[in-house]
Amino acid sequence: MSLADPTSDTTPFFSDDAEGEGSSDKDEGPSPQQQQQEEDSPSGLSKTRAFLTVGVLCYINLLNYMDRFTVAGVLPDIEHFFSISDGKSGLLQTVFICSYMLLAPLFGYLGDRYNRKMIMCFGIAFWSIITLASSFIAKDYFWALLLTRGLVGVGEASYSTIAPTIIADLFVKEKRTNMLSIFYFAIPVGSGLGYIVGSAVNDRAKDWHWALRVTPALGVVAVFLLVCVVKEPKRGAIEARPEHTLHRTSWLADMKALCQNKSFILSTFGFTAVAFVTGSLALWAPAFLFRAAVFTGEKVPCVKEPCDTSDSLYFGVITCISGVLGVSMGVGISQYLRKRTPRADPLVCAAGLLLAAPFLYLSIIFAQKSTIATYFFIFLGETFLSMNWAIVADILLYVVVPTRRSTAEAFQIVLSHLLGDAGSPYLIGVVSDSLKQADSYMWEFRSLQLSLLLCSFVAVGGGAFFLATALFIEKDRHRAENYIPSGVH
Numbered sequence: 001m002s003l004a005d006p007t008s009d010t011t012p013f014f015s016d017d018a019e020g021e022g023s024s025d026k027d028e029g030p031s032p033q034q035q036q037q038e039e040d041s042p043s044g045l046s047k048t049r050a051f052l053t054v055g056v057l058c059y060i061n062l063l064n065y066m067d068r069f070t071v072a073g074v075l076p077d078i079e080h081f082f083s084i085s086d087g088k089s090g091l092l093q094t095v096f097i098c099s100y101m102l103l104a105p106l107f108g109y110l111g112d113r114y115n116r117k118m119i120m121c122f123g124i125a126f127w128s129i130i131t132l133a134s135s136f137i138a139k140d141y142f143w144a145l146l147l148t149r150g151l152v153g154v155g156e157a158s159y160s161t162i163a164p165t166i167i168a169d170l171f172v173k174e175k176r177t178n179m180l181s182i183f184y185f186a187i188p189v190g191s192g193l194g195y196i197v198g199s200a201v202n203d204r205a206k207d208w209h210w211a212l213r214v215t216p217a218l219g220v221v222a223v224f225l226l227v228c229v230v231k232e233p234k235r236g237a238i239e240a241r242p243e244h245t246l247h248r249t250s251w252l253a254d255m256k257a258l259c260q261n262k263s264f265i266l267s268t269f270g271f272t273a274v275a276f277v278t279g280s281l282a283l284w285a286p287a288f289l290f291r292a293a294v295f296t297g298e299k300v301p302c303v304k305e306p307c308d309t310s311d312s313l314y315f316g317v318i319t320c321i322s323g324v325l326g327v328s329m330g331v332g333i334s335q336y337l338r339k340r341t342p343r344a345d346p347l348v349c350a351a352g353l354l355l356a357a358p359f360l361y362l363s364i365i366f367a368q369k370s371t372i373a374t375y376f377f378i379f380l381g382e383t384f385l386s387m388n389w390a391i392v393a394d395i396l397l398y399v400v401v402p403t404r405r406s407t408a409e410a411f412q413i414v415l416s417h418l419l420g421d422a423g424s425p426y427l428i429g430v431v432s433d434s435l436k437q438a439d440s441y442m443w444e445f446r447s448l449q450l451s452l453l454l455c456s457f458v459a460v461g462g463g464a465f466f467l468a469t470a471l472f473i474e475k476d477r478h479r480a481e482n483y484i485p486s487g488v489h
Helices: 032-040 047-073 075-082 086-111 116-134 142-160 163-168 173-205 208-228 251-259 262-296 310-338 344-368 371-399 402-418 424-435 441-452 454-469 473-481
Strands: none
Touching: 047 075, 047 086, 047 116, 047 142, 047 163, 047 173, 047 208, 047 262, 047 310, 075 086, 075 142, 075 208, 075 262, 086 116, 086 142, 086 262, 086 402, 086 424, 116 142, 116 163, 116 208, 142 402, 163 173, 163 371, 163 402, 173 208, 173 310, 173 371, 251 262, 251 402, 262 310, 262 344, 262 371, 262 402, 262 424, 262 441, 262 454, 262 473, 310 344, 310 371, 344 371, 344 441, 344 454, 371 402, 371 473, 424 441, 424 454, 441 454
8 A cells, every 4th residue: 555545654754745645566465344434434533443543542641641740749848859949949840831832833834744653753752751850860961851751742642732633633523622632632531540549659759750761651551552553534534525636835924814714713712711720729739738638627738748738639639520521511511502603612712711710719719618519519619620621622623714723723832832731831830939038938828929919810801802802603603514615825
């Protein structure tokens, strides 16, 4: 089977003109029945292969977020090991997000033009090697840990900008929304598992370094599955608009079109608020809960490793459950309301953020009085916050034409992280340090408590952006569905 065969693993890595073209080669390949099924499917993949592809992508997405938040799960140990302040601790997440954010446009550009499967294989292999290397850093080299966390962003950027566009080329309408909801289940579940695995491995090994050695091994499995299972679909074919009829435009033309797309821009700003809040909570919530327990006398301070990481374990469980519930609620409510209004998606996103804000506020305030109430309000806040994940991705896919989707994903990643979780963990840490009036356990708790209150107000702002998106969503969706290129660039 030649590289140009539509039933093969799509285009060569350094070519973009073979996708969707036939071949006369008769090398060994799939059985005649499988070949016929794939030829009958507009995407070039059978239903079985399409579902397997989504399954592999979900596994990698789960692994992606699991690795991202393993560090947060053992943050008290890292702070003690390197003897660093809250501001420096926040940099661990910030350097990762900055690297991830800056490289997303590059991989978005490549993803719209070259073999997406090969790009993802490279990125995941690179990310696994760097994560493993970060687990061998000695205590005098905190800068090296920052460097490796930054390099991890290279691998994750190669995956996150591309994977949703592959799902978009496999399914349409309600089935696409369902597949995206499954894909985005991996965000809260993977995040929660990061806290859980980090805490459990740290407790078992009595060394936080071992927590960073779990995901690299699973990354090897991910690369194997990508190579053996995933086949790239034809771009846009499932929507009866093959990419060769749309014509690829220049990057500048793509960016100009995206900036004129009001629904895309406003929903991206709304998603930026989600990123700000989740980024802040992801890094600081377990540490805040631990400090609250020390403040109330329920736990003793961490004076030697390993620190008590039970709060990371509990927060991880809450994140998993609330995430699955929130994503399911968001998709279910959205699908129900779509029958009544075409503006359902942005309205559900707005409701999620506006409902999350007061519960997050209460969880922070109640931390000094009741641990049970704090966890309860965190659960409710995270549940409503998670209603956004799959819906925001679906909005992007139906208001942007297929040949610009990877670029749009990259643009959304850059903007949402630049103004969201690239700076929010560091900002929360710096504000906490500035509010600290004495070097005491009480002020370690109080200062972080006051700085985290900012998250509730940002959530309200995000809800306002989604309400504004609802004003333009019908027009922009209609324009994307009926897009006719003005010419070939």
